[in-house]
Amino acid sequence: MMDRLTVHEAPAVEVVDVRKEFANFIALHGVSVDIRRNEFFSLLGPSGCGKTTLLRIIGGFEAPTGGEVRIHGESVVDLPPYRRKTNMVFQHLALFPHLSVVENILFPLEMKRTPAALARKKAMDVLEMVRLSGMQDRKIHELSGGQRQRVAIARALVGDPEVVLLDEPLGALDLKLRLQMQEELRRLQKAVGSTFIFVTHDQAEAIAMSDRIAVMQAGRIIQVGTPHDIYETPSCRFVADFIGHSNLLKGVVAQEPGGEHCVVSVGDIRLTGLCRATVTRGQDVTVAIRYEKIRVARSLPKNCSNAFDADVVDVKYLGSALRLKLALSQGQQLQADLPPDFESSAIRQGARVTVSIEPSNVVVLAD
Ligand SMILES: Nc1ncnc2c1ncn2[C@@H]1O[C@H](COP(=O)(O)OP(=O)(O)OP(=O)(O)O)[C@@H](O)[C@H]1O
Ligand SMILES: [Mg+2]
Known part of the structure; x- marks a missing residue:
């Protein structure tokens, strides 16, 4: 039985x-x-x-x-x-x-x-x-x-x-x-x-x-x-890269996880992100950010999380989205997909914009 x-x-x-x-x-x-x-x-x-x-x-x-x-x-x-x-x-x-x-x-x-x-x-x-x-x-x-x-x-x-x-x-x-x-x-x-x-x-x-x-x-x-x-929440670089469109940035752990989040330095930018892996301060990590999870504006309120400046180096119209290529101050690049009706005058090539990303959309990976 x-x-x-x-x-x-x-x-x-x-x-x-x-x-x-x-x-x-x-x-x-x-x-x-x-x-x-x-x-x-x-x-x-x-x-x-x-x-x-x-x-x-x-x-x-x-x-x-x-x-x-x-x-x-x-x-x-x-x-x-x-x-x-x-x-x-x-x-x-x-x-x-x-x-x-x-x-x-x-x-x-x-x-x-x-x-x-x-x-x-x-x-x-x-x-x-x-x-x-x-x-x-x-x-x-x-x-x-x-x-x-x-x-x-x-x-x-x-x-x-x-x-x-x-x-x-x-x-x-x-x-x-x-x-x-x-x-x-x-x-x-x-x-x-x-x-x-x-x-x-x-x-x-x-x-x-x-x-x-x-x-x-x-x-x-x-x-x-x-x-x-x-x-x-991809578990590694491969999954983040294989599924959808992700930016993969190299960073160093600046502050070990407290709860589910940790702080990573990407050049001179500090990003708070979700961290399921075991990481220690000073460890090299990858930060995965999906193109469509990035917000871009001319300026953002001061207390906005994970906000930093970037230069628009390219704008591409894809029909379903407007894809921006953004240069960060230390040489890394970021791609962002915005709704195609996004007010385009503010984000012409060469414009300086403010970028912000919710910590839950920044995934810290140990590989
Ligand atoms: N009969 C076989 N003899 C030798 N190698 C094989 C044989 N069958 C499969 N392989 C090898 O095993 C690996 C896995 O093959 P498999 O057919 O399972 O891949 P797959 O994920 O289905 O790929 P695809 O998406 O191209 O169909 C491949 O490197 C393939 O060359
Ligand atoms: Mg097959």
Whole structure:
């Protein structure tokens, strides 16, 4: 009884110290993460960081060199893909070109020996879900790229998998279709109530879609959190730089943390910022400040926090924002995004302005 209770409460997927070596290359260095039930969870990171490798290990298409994978509390490392509660959309779709749409979708059900009539019904239901009803008899080569992507997603959803693994399923789509399919995937995930593990190298996509994100770099998971956590409080330089647009300034700790904040000297400017890392006075640190968190004015009230003067060296109109390049007195530069309707006469190139940044928007990083 106790065991059943424990299994029932286990996360959807537990990855425990998973390592993967290819010949003498280490693709994963002991990765651990828990993915909760019914969560839309993204693996985010640059090309080659190990996202596909980790997903293939969860799906059973690759054996780990070491470590453990549990799905709903049950160890699966010795189970083949079709015996796991997972279905996968592959990075390169892997549809069978000579089969029709419906035959592609029936394939995983045949592997699981689902009775034919039931399989057909499940396939038609899932085709309706991805809005491909009426196209079941087309061959794959008679479909557009977006329709093929939907077939691959339908094939991964059929048979009620507990966990759906999606490897860059929107990679081949143009921006407009991609945004539309992002909405669709969120809708499908809520509708089927499965856990989705979604791989992307697109930070905006991960932020828009996920309940939580794991950021990967060179075979390691370096931060796990909600999109808000990852965006507002990156844990290191890499995350701050990879997600959104951040200024990364070199500084020295001038005053050790009291509570969550510490004071950093950046040249002759002193900035109070959020500091989650353990730092000591005199230590070299990086200060991360997002472009859109910077306020710029001709002059500011005297008691404004983190306020200093800067010279505008460039103004660029980007449509959604006005991007300023600002020179600080000691030679470092700062970029700031302002609303495009910001009164432009005051901030022409060459103008001297006052900059201010809320301490909660100044993130002090130890690396
Ligand atoms: N079968 C293999 N043999 C040797 N090296 C491999 C193999 N598969 C992957 N790798 C290497 O492992 C690393 C991780 O590859 P992986 O495909 O997991 O990256 P990824 O994060 O999915 O990248 P992308 O965003 O480009 O798809 C890469 O350096 C890759 O070259
Ligand atoms: Mg990949």
